[in-house]
Amino acid sequence: MTARVRNACAVGALVWTSLAMGRGTPGSGGEKAPVPPLRLPPTVPMRCTELAGLALPASEIGLPTRGAQIDSAAMIAIAAPGNVDGEYCRVVGSIKPLKASAPDIRFELNLPRRWNGRALQFGGGGYSGVVVSGTGTVPFSPDQPPLARGYATFGDDSGHVGNPGLAAFGLVDEAVINFGYAHLKKTHDVALALIARSYGRLPEKMYFAGGSTGGREGYTVIQRFPDDYDGVIANSPALNFSGVRLLGVQVGQAEYRNPGGFIPPALLDLMYRRTLAACDALDGAADGIVSNVAACRALEPQLIQSLRCAPQAQAEDDNCLTDAQLKTLLVLRDGLQLPYPLAWGISRYRGYNVFQGTHFTGMLGLAHSAERLPEPGFFSNGYLYAQGDAYIRYFVTRDDTASSMQFDVQHPGRYLPRLVDLSGTIGAMNPDMSRFIAHGGKLITLQGLADEVISPNQTIAYYRALIARYGDAQVDSFMRLYMVPGFQHGNGVFIPSVDMLGALDDWVTHGLAPQTLVAVDLARATNGRSRPLCRYPAFPRYTGHGNLDRAENFRCVEP
Incomplete structure (x- = not known):
């Protein structure tokens, strides 16, 4: 089975890659379940090229800026080279800082011809500095990119250029604030204003997905802008950044x-x-x-x-x-x-x-x-x-x-x-998620127990703090935590592939709370084997019978 790198979000020297998979190779010990046919939403009327050159006033953005400028807006054909996302409108622009000495926030927004009425904001990685395009798959999810499934997707560079890991933008106050939290709200508001102009209405559901720095950003939007999001996927979150x-x-x-x-x-x-x-x-x-x-x-x-x-x-x-x-x-x-x-x-x-x-x-x-x-x-x-x-x-x-x-x-x-x-x-260590819980927001977090960058024990500690604050029943009503054995920070002896976006949308839209999921291994040596993805604190234990490479021969048990 081969793993194809689709949409890379830099995490320092390595990348949290968005990996998609084909079928199992001989000797892999298992195969990924066949991907069901993509059920496309209907074609909807939309505006695209008319958005080019548009200037959005600062009044449409919930945090102080000097407004936003749309540099280009063009339809991307289904047959365009490398396009796996269907027909969509690609919008590129920038959000202007308060001080001319601070960098712009550069962003991209993708508006599908077949829109499902939902929007998905992508998080960044490492110190960001690279525009997250919002194309390709969600990290460690199967084929069927969100944009191809009908989601309007968008991402940004967090308000500075370049991700060498040296963080020189830390010398600029406004750039630090943007990186910490402000770029998330600013880009969200600009994207929603453009979605409304294109389709004539706002999204019915608004989601966020990210890992590492993007995971921290997922918790950040819950803590700072809870009314803006219906669901969040926040993996390996750098909660305690300092x-x-x-x-x-x-x-x-x-x-x-x-x-x-x-x-x-x-x-x-x-x-x-x-x-x-x-x-x-x-x-x-x-x-x-x-x-x-x-x-x-x-x-x-x-x-x-x-x-x-x-x-x-x-x-x-x-x-x-x-x-x-x-x-x-x-x-x-x-x-x-x-x-x-x-x-x-x-x-x-x-x-x-x-x-x-x-x-x-x-x-x-x-x-x-x-x-x-x-x-x-x-x-x-x-x-x-x-x-x-x-x-x-x-x-x-x-x-x-x-x-x-x-x-x-x-x-x-x-x-x-x-x-x-x-x-x-x-940082994103504020334990107050009351407003997010009150309006029915849902959160899914996945992290490796062998993570060498973000300590899994820090993520577990934050989860336990939520339990202490809200109680088991209330935390169960809005959050799922999956700690994955053998998974490191985007690598490891077991690299899980699972449709977290589908699980999140089912939870938000239909009230179908995810329980044990099945993850397929993307690791090169063991590509195609599967394991149960157990809710914390459970882990997968072999039953003693059957193929070690198949999830049905394991059970989730608590230590």
């Missing part, structure tokens, strides 16, 4: 400031293999996936001890980890604990499942080089640290010569007010 950046700084300091703290990729692989040997079969299936994370965590002390070098071992021993190297891993595992509160009283960032099947050697993993580069790179110096370093220099100190190696995360001194302000501007 927390993950500050933890990244501490990881980098453990790797490069503490003598011997760097861990060569070969030793990270050793740790991963030892984890699989101890924990793979705890779910009843030796399938390369650590599904029973709770049982694996109980084995963590023994696993760490088995990895620890004997006192007489050499520092370059490739069969064990020194105390300094283990300390680096424990920084990751333990997460961030601050002696001061950030926005919404948050002082923690939960750690990662370091010893429960997370692989840290990929493009978004830990450092591959023992030398810290003057400009830390994702691959050479580790994704978490490189992003944290840029955050300190551009967002916090606003001094690109500042040293993140010397920045005291625990005692930031004169930078404390800036850290608190940033955590409120960009």
Whole structure:
């Protein structure tokens, strides 16, 4: 089975890709269920080319701007090269900032000839800086792109150009506010104004979908603009944006400031293999996936001890980890604990499942080089640290010569007010979702238990905070959380494909709340196998009978 990259949303060095699939290849152990024929909505009257050159006044946008300008509007034919979305009108424009020194918010809007009366806003990735086109599939969903299904789709660049990961736009106040939350409302309002001008009416349903930064944006629109959205898909959400950046700084300091703290990729692989040997079969299936994370965590002390070098071992021993190297891993595992509160009283960032099947050697993993580069790179110096370093220099100190190696995360001194302000501007840790719940909004979140970029335990902690605030019954009435074993940040030994948009629309439109779903694996080595997608805290356990590559031979059980 082949995975085709359709619509990429950058997430730092790697991309959260929108993957679509064909049929299973021999030996894959399973095949994706046939995609039902696409039921197209009827053709509707619409305006397209007349939108070109239109100037929208600032009064039509709910947050302060100098209005919006439509640069082009053109019909895209079904037969256009590379078009998988049917016939649609492509609208390109920009939203003007209050200050001329700030960048525009560039956006694209797609208006299908066959409109189903719904609209879908796409989120960005990493530090954004690239216009999200809104074409192609929702990340990790099957074929049948939303635009082809009749959704009006749109996205933007979050209010700056370029996504090198260095976040230089952090020097511009209006650009930071746009990136944090304002671009979402501004683009939403412009898109709805254009939809109304094209079709003569507003959408019946308004949805949002995104992952990583886009996942944070999904929670942001619920918290800040709850009346604007009927449903949200928010995957692997970077909710505690400041927390993950500050933890990244501490990881980098453990790797490069503490003598011997760097861990060569070969030793990270050793740790991963030892984890699989101890924990793979705890779910009843030796399938390369650590599904029973709770049982694996109980084995963590023994696993760490088995990895620890004997006192007489050499520092370059490739069969064990020194105390300094283990300390680096424990920084990751333990997460961030601050002696001061950030926005919404948050002082923690939960750690990662370091010893429960997370692989840290990929493009978004830990450092591959023992030398810290003057400009830390994702691959050479580790994704978490490189992003944290840029955050300190551009967002916090606003001094690109500042040293993140010397920045005291625990005692930031004169930078404390800036850290608190940033955590409120960009973060999405506000637990108040009452207005979204009150008007019947629905939320679906999917994340990997082996995510190496956004800690799965931070997402779980936020979910538990909602339970504590609203109770199980009310949270069940509006939210679904699916934690996926083996899934990392867009990669992993199990990469799920599931129609979350269909599930969300059925829930919002017909009241059909999703329960256990079936996900098909996109990973190259195991493409086509399937597993139940279990509602948290359940995980898929093998029944002991039947093909390991078929979901029907697993049951969702709680730890």
